[in-house]
Amino acid sequence: MSDALDELADFVSTQELHRILQERGASVSLATTYRIVQSMADDGLLDVLRADDGEARYRRCEAHGHHHHLVCRRCGKAVEIEAPTVEAWASRIAAENGYTALEHTVEIFGLCPECSAAVAAEHSEE
Amino acid sequence: MSDALDELADFVSTQELHRILQERGASVSLATTYRIVQSMADDGLLDVLRADDGEARYRRCEAHGHHHHLVCRRCGKAVEIEAPTVEAWASRIAAENGYTALEHTVEIFGLCPECSAAVAAEHSEE
């Protein structure tokens, strides 16, 4: 069930999650995986991120309020970050332009320490 | 051709763009529209944004380097904004966590003045 998601520290797509569940022997169909993930996301239990390819990636969300992420684009490892300065900046900018009903996305992508090293190693081999 | 895109001040999906082109009498197929948009995006001529539904939206980019947007989620109208403070903040946060090869997305969504009014009107009618 959704218990499995609890262990997920990183962002995974529903398809990846399904694969992981299968590997662990859990008998869950893709459809059900999608259903679980969707309902959890609706309940605000998961953070959602859209990859550049349009695939949605989810992550168990510790935090309660509004926050952002520093995500490794290679392994999905994520660090939750807060950005009070950015929040204020966003509100100000929006107000200056007369925009209302605000929302914003602030995500930083990069390579985590491990993946930075891994990639560097790959390059030196070539 | 791609000339048509020049007039686009706002973010549109490829499908919308195709519809617009058709209405103007241009005979372009959906496939070609996708091809044009994709190549322009590859050349950095367009800004790309992913909607929550996974649809990609493009906008003619004035092309002066890195910048962000304040986008109306109803009509797509966008204002280009700069955020030196945020850039610095992002670099710092990432560095503190040992992340490299950074990239970040900072987009503010809301309702532009016109749409704010329109929505308010709709509500008062109900």
Add this chain to the structure above:
DNA sequence: ATTCTTGCAAACCCTTTGCAAGCTA
């Protein structure tokens, strides 16, 4: 004639959904 561009339709991928079967209360 060679090369690039276009359209069409089929293929892809992620995601959602109808429906019948299995559980649960």
Add this chain to the structure above:
DNA sequence: TAGCTTGCAAAGGGTTTGCAAGAAT
């Protein structure tokens, strides 16, 4: 039994691509 959960397969929606016809050089 009434109601919710699940799996399967089909359908949906956006996007890409193989291939043959047409335009450009």
